[in-house]
Amino acid sequence: MKLYFPILSLFIISCALNACQENFDTRLKREARDYTLKHCPQNIEENNVLDSTTYDIATRTYHRWFTLSGLLDTPESAAAIQNYPEDLKRRLTIELKNAPDWKECKEQGINFAYTYRSARTGKTLFNVRLSKNDYQ
Numbered sequence: 001m002k003l004y005f006p007i008l009s010l011f012i013i014s015c016a017l018n019a020c021q022e023n024f025d026t027r028l029k030r031e032a033r034d035y036t037l038k039h040c041p042q043n044i045e046e047n048n049v050l051d052s053t054t055y056d057i058a059t060r061t062y063h064r065w066f067t068l069s070g071l072l073d074t075p076e077s078a079a080a081i082q083n084y085p086e087d088l089k090r091r092l093t094i095e096l097k098n099a100p101d102w103k104e105c106k107e108q109g110i111n112f113a114y115t116y117r118s119a120r121t122g123k124t125l126f127n128v129r130l131s132k133n134d135y136q
Contacts, residue, residue, distance in 0.1 A: 024108055029055040032062060047072040051117075061111040061129065069119035078118065081125045089128045096135045106135060 022030070032055040042050040047070035054063045071077065081088065092114055096102060102112075109132040116126040 025055070025057045025060065028062065028105070028110070029057055031055075041067075046070070059111060060109070061113050062105060063113040063115065066114070066116045067119050068116055068125060073118050073120045078125055081116070085126065085128070088126055089130070089134075092128060093130055093134050096130060106132070 032053040036052040036054075040050055040052050044050050044066070047068060049067045049069070051065045051067050053065070055061070056063065068077070092112075096106075096112060105112075111129055111131050112135070113129040114127070115124060117124050
């Protein structure tokens with residue numbers, strides 16, 4: 001009986017410590033929320049603002065939400081975005097492939113989504129989702 005109590009205690013402590021650890025997806029969801037709270041809105045470049053970041057565990061998608069304004073938010077710019085979605089997707093894919101900050105996410109096969117909205121109209125101008133087949 002004396003041996004049983006220490007073994008049971010170690011088992012309970014081990015279970016409690018394991019329960020406190022976040023898995024990768026839970027951590028990424030928390031980090032996306034924290035990034036938004038600390039850094040957004042963030043000017044990426046002139047007339048391009050990162051509004052927020054989110055992570056959806058069910059689809060394993062890290063989503064970045066942007067607002068375009070000024071010269072990037074004219075009717076002509078919107079038409080160009082609508083007419084050349086594959087070019088924009090290619091550019092985002094190249095950027096993601098070359099981004100060392102996303103190394104762990106890419107190794108985990110996370111999907112990345114980008115949504116660009118118009119500040120002028122509030123409408124979505126461009127939305128794309130990149131899977132590991134796109135960036136590997």
